[in-house]
Amino acid sequence: MEESIEINGNRIRLEFVKKPWIRNSYLKFNGDRLVVVSRSERMMQKVVSSHRPWIARHYNQIRSSIRMFDSNSIFYGSLKYNVGYVQAGTRAKADMIGSNLIIYAPDRTAAERLIDRMVRDDTERLVPEIAAAKSKQIGRPYRAVKTRKSRRWGVCRSDGTITFNYCISMLPKRLQDYIVSHEVAHLREMNHSAGFWEVVSTLCPDYKRLRRELRDYDNTRRRVLDGPESSRHGAMGSIPGL
Ligand SMILES: [Zn+2]
Numbered sequence: 148m149e150e151s152i153e154i155n156g157n158r159i160r161l162e163f164v165k166k167p168w169i170r171n172s173y174l175k176f177n178g179d180r181l182v183v184v185s186r187s188e189r190m191m192q193k194v195v196s197s198h199r200p201w202i203a204r205h206y207n208q209i210r211s212s213i214r215m216f217d218s219n220s221i222f223y224g225s226l227k228y229n230v231g232y233v234q235a236g237t238r239a240k241a242d243m244i245g246s247n248l249i250i251y252a253p254d255r256t257a258a259e260r261l262i263d264r265m266v267r268d269d270t271e272r273l274v275p276e277i278a279a280a281k282s283k284q285i286g287r288p289y290r291a292v293k294t295r296k297s298r299r300w301g302v303c304r305s306d307g308t309i310t311f312n313y314c315i316s317m318l319p320k321r322l323q324d325y326i327v328s329h330e331v332a333h334l335r336e337m338n339h340s341a342g343f344w345e346v347v348s349t350l351c352p353d354y355k356r357l358r359r360e361l362r363d364y365d366n367t368r369r370r371v372l373d374g375p376e377s378s379r380h381g382a383m384g385s386i387p388g389l
Contacts, residue, residue, distance in 0.1 A: 152181070152195060154203045163191050174198055175244050176205055221262070221317050223248065223269060232258050241265065269316035270294050277327045278309060281350050287334035300326045300361070303333035322364065325357035 151160050162177070164184040172185035172194040181202060185191035195202070220229050228248035232255070239252035239261035252258035275292045282289050290307035297312045304310075309330045315323050328351035336343035347354045 152202075154199055154206065157203075157206060159202065159206055161195070163188065165191075174202065179206065181206070221248070221266070222319060223265065223316065227319075230262070263313075266316055267294065267313040270311065270313045273316055273323065274311050274327060277324065278311075278331055281328055281331040282334060284350060285331065285335055285346060287331070289331070289334055301330040303330045303337070305337055307334060309333075318361075318364070321353070321357055322361050325351050325354055325361060328354065 150163070151158050153159070160180045162180055162182045164182060165187070166184055167186050169184065169186050172183065172190050174184075174194065175182050181195075183191045183195060185194060220227055222228070226246070228243070228246055230248045230250060233249060233251050234253065235251045237253055239250065239257040241261060242249045242251065250258045250261060252261060271294055274294065278289065278292045288307070289303075289309050291309070293308065293310045294313040294315075295310055297310065299312060300315065301309065301311045311326070311330070315326060318326075328347055332343055332346040332350060335346045344354075351357065
């Protein structure tokens with residue numbers, strides 16, 4: 148059912164989605180259309196009237212915004228989000244609405260910097276935990292786990308320091324698992340011998356398929372990122388290896 152409401156002289160298109168089984172109503176914008184999910188028409192009217200300031204604020208933000216570049220998707224906290232960029236405000240901020248991650252930023256650089264920071268924080272939160280569990284599994288402690296911007300997904304040095312690419316959190320969980328297993332296995336075997344792959348297989352039984360998947364992922368990404376417009380030196384422009 149579609150109707151409209153008037154707030155501060157603006158006629159806002161409204162879509163009512165009726166879900167009789169839900170307890171709490173919620174509101175969201177889909178483009179410049181307000182979507183209200185509620186169990187009844189009466190509840191819908193109620194939530195709309197009690198959220199008029201919220202609706203006005205978001206509507207203005209959306210109307211004054213310009214779409215910066217096409218939607219893309221990233222993994223964040225191992226969930227997949229569609230990323231939309233909106234030019235607005237003076238400081239970059241992110242809003243998660245369902246499976247959409249909306250970045251509001253004054254320009255593209257600020258938006259990319261924010262995504263970079265979110266991705267890095269996420270990697271620093273997720274990866275050491277996986278590495279700790281895996282190194283325990285093979286009884287080989289590491290010296291340190293670090294994250295940094297790198298051309299490679301991971302590197303394990305002979306002193307036991309493992310450095311991971313800070314973008315790992317953008318990958319599906321299974322690929323993160325493979326990358327960490329690979330580097331941790333180097334704590335036992337500092338080479339890519341048959342013995343090394345045996346250690347990898349105990350940490351990550353499905354490694355053969357995942358290794359191929361990661362290679363495909365890198366190749367697709369290279370095609371996307373190395374198009375005519377993009378620089379090889381951009382944040383996501385390099386192709387990590389292992
Ligand atoms: Zn390796």
